[in-house]
Amino acid sequence: MTSDPQTVFAQAQQDVQALPRKPGNDVMLKLYALYKQGSAGDAGSNRPGGFDFVGAAKYDAWNALRGKSPEEAQREYVELVKSLQAGS
Template structure:
């Protein structure tokens, strides 16, 4: 499988987790997914709450290529899967 297929398979696997990973891992997976699919943050910084946490996590990936983000996303999901799938 190529990178795109592996990325899609990993995204489907993450959506199918039966247990919720810790918040830090969820934010990392979210940030890598957004960077892989959208690129650098393209919205204004929210004022607070969960949206701010997600935005900060995503913004921490600023400058990372979408290819790098996909590779890291695949690796992160693979690391989480044995415990949370």
């Protein structure tokens, strides 16, 4: 297994799609936020409004990671996926 962080992050993105069961909404939001922070950096300033409750929840989860380095977010994402694979 390679230890290149980008390769490990990309593999974790594939692994999460192959989980035997879909994680709960809280975990899915955390995965989304860590993925976005790890791939795009801090959230923009345009929070979805109106009746876009899902979009607003995703934005809020991502925005809560503001200031976390993409590398740290990628590491946390990989660790979370590994814990889901282990069933914890």
